[in-house]
Amino acid sequence: MPRLESLYLTQDADFLGTHRDAELLAKELGAEIRLATMDDNTSNLATLLYQGVEGKKLLIDILSVVIGLDESEVKKRAIMIEGRGQQLHILHPLLCLKSRIENLRTLPSKRNGNGISQAQVAVEVARKYIRALLSQPTERDAINAAHQIKDMAWSRAGLFVFKEYGIDLLRAVEPEKFHSVPFREKDWPNILRWITDRRNRSGRTALRLEAMALAKKHQG
Secondary structure, three states, X not given: OOOOOOOXXXXXXXXXXXXXXXXXXXXXXXXEEEEOOHHHOOOEEEEEEEEOOOOOEEEEEEEOOOOOOOHHHHHHHOEEEEEXXXXXXXXXXXXXXXXXXXXXXXXXXXXXXXXXXXXXXXXXXXXXXXXXXXXXXXXXXXXXXXHHHHHHHHOHHHHHHHHHHOOOHHHHOOHHHOOOHHHHHHHHHHHXXXXXXXXXXXXXXXXXXXXXXXXXXXXX
8 A cells, every 4th residue: 555644544434225225224233323414415315323342432334325336336246255254345456446436526525634545555456456357367347447447547536536536547567467469569658658648637626626516416
């Protein structure tokens, strides 16, 4: 992980679910539950407070949506892990990256503290993920992932985080590690030129104004 000025880990966890899920989880953990109201102006359905194994007070936020992501895609691409006879579906690393940059663009509260650091770490996680894909018999999935990174870098959120915080999503792709000559020597160099040109043509002020409008819309 990169050396960062602020912490990128928090003492809470986020789950996508329903009020019923929140109630069941609270019962399972013996947690205190607080259901969100219309006045809270948040994507949280509920917040659970419970005592962890080391005695620390921990929070779980039950989300109604993941900002910037489609719920069906979140569920379809979730990665399942198993432990102690339980199954847990976690957010796909590339969708996690997309969510982090969309959060920075949409939510002013994420632009301070660890929100920026979390986006930087998400780039590194995406890089490790693509490296893992490159160990497969073919590079099809890795190339597909690289194109998803390209799409995120091309997006308004990708431009915003690059202009505002110097977060370069393209760092998640290491073309020199690909064996595919067409991708390494033609496709990716072309992508770099396209993205660089788009970044040069995109005004920082316009991106800020868009982000302000999105924040107001989200709060409304």
